[in-house]
Amino acid sequence: QVQLQESGPGLVKPSETLSLTCHVSGVSITNYYWSWIRQPPGKGLEWIGNVYHSGNANYNPSLKSRVTFSVDTGKKEVTLKMTSLTAADTAVYYCARVVAEGFDPWGQGTLVTVSS
Amino acid sequence: QSVLTQPPSVSGAPGQRVIIPCTGTSSNFGAGYDVHWYQQVPATPPKLLIYGTTNRPSGVPDRFSGSKSGTSASLAITGLQTEDEADYYCQSYDASLRGWVFGGGTKLTVL
Numbered sequence: 314q315v316q317l318q319e320s321g322p323g324l325v326k327p328s329e330t331l332s333l334t335c336h337v338s339g340v341s342i343t344n345y346y347w348s349w350i351r352q353p354p355g356k357g358l359e360w361i362g363n364v365y366h367s368g369n370a371n372y373n374p375s376l377k378s379r380v381t382f383s384v385d386t387g388k389k390e391v392t393l394k395m396t397s398l399t400a401a402d403t404a405v406y407y408c409a410r411v412v413a414e415g416f417d418p419w420g421q422g423t424l425v426t427v428s429s
Numbered sequence: 430q431s432v433l434t435q436p437p438s439v440s441g442a443p444g445q446r447v448i449i450p451c452t453g454t455s456s457n458f459g460a461g462y463d464v465h466w467y468q469q470v471p472a473t474p475p476k477l478l479i480y481g482t483t484n485r486p487s488g489v490p491d492r493f494s495g496s497k498s499g500t501s502a503s504l505a506i507t508g509l510q511t512e513d514e515a516d517y518y519c520q521s522y523d524a525s526l527r528g529w530v531f532g533g534g535t536k537l538t539v540l
Contacts, residue, residue: 348529357431358467358475358518360529373528407474414522414529415465417477417486 315339317408317420324426325398335391335408335420342366342384346411347391349382351404352422359404363411364391398427432457433519433532440538441509449504449535451519457500457530462522464502466495469516469534478517479504506537514539 321333335347349361362372364382372380376395383392391408405424409416434452441447451464458464463482467475477486479495482502494505502521506513519532 357534358520358531360531363529371528374526413481414463415477415480415520416467416475417480419474419476422474 315410315418317410317418319406319408319420319423321406321423321425323424324428326429327399327427329398331393331395331398331402331425333393333406333408333423333425335393337389337391337410340410342386342389342391347384348409348411348416349391349393350407350409350416350419351402352407353401353404361393361395361406400427403427431533432523432526432530433521435517435519435532435535437533438536438538440540441506442540443509443511445509446505446507447509447537449506449517449519449537451502451504451532453500453502453521454523454525455500456525457521457523458497458502459500460524462524464495464497465520466493466504467518467520469518471515475518509539511539513537 316338318336343366346363346365348363364370366384370382379396381394405422407419407422409419466479468478469475482497483495492507516534518534523530
């Protein structure tokens with residue numbers, strides 16, 4: 314079955330750049346768009362953006378200036394980079410497969426805390 | 430402020446039927462885009478519950494159903510069970526924002 318596993322640093326200092334990786338298994342990474350979604354502690358879900366293996370991507374307008382995606386088909390990995398982090402970026406970050414404009418499945422998520 | 434509007438909480442007794450509404454706009458539901466629903470049990474990732482407005486993925490009980498009319502959508506849960514206690518999120522595509530949007534989430538309490 315499709316499995317997604319996020320990984321990242323856990324703790325990042327303000328103003329630094331975050332890099333997260335999502336490893337995809339059980340399906341060809343080239344057949345789907347892949348999404349990043351985040352959830353601040355105790356709050357709702359926020360779509361960050363989607364990316365295809367070709368590099369074609371869609372971004373949340375509110376985050377577009379700080380976010381870039383990449384896909385490594387050989388490693389079966391999708392990467393999110395977010396610059397100029399602040400405390401407001403503290404959240405659980407999920408990757409998910411895009412299916413018919415919805416998201417399924419989701420990874421377990423990785424908590425990113427922005428703090429000095 | 431979420432683009433899609435959900436009540437913060439709903440509740441019901443075991444065996445009852447509850448409805449979770451999700452209000453959109455002319456640029457998402459009103460433009461014909463589907464609604465999708467997710468169930469999130471605390472400390473776990475969201476799970477797709479309903480896709481394409483009315484469809485259930487394999488393994489989701491038929492106690493869960495979805496509908497949409499105009500700029501409003503809803504999730505209905507019949508025969509409420511204690512295991513249904515979770516947060517529920519609606520989601521769609523918004524043509525004006527050119528992106529995917531979520532509701533703020535509704536916490537379902539089974540009394």
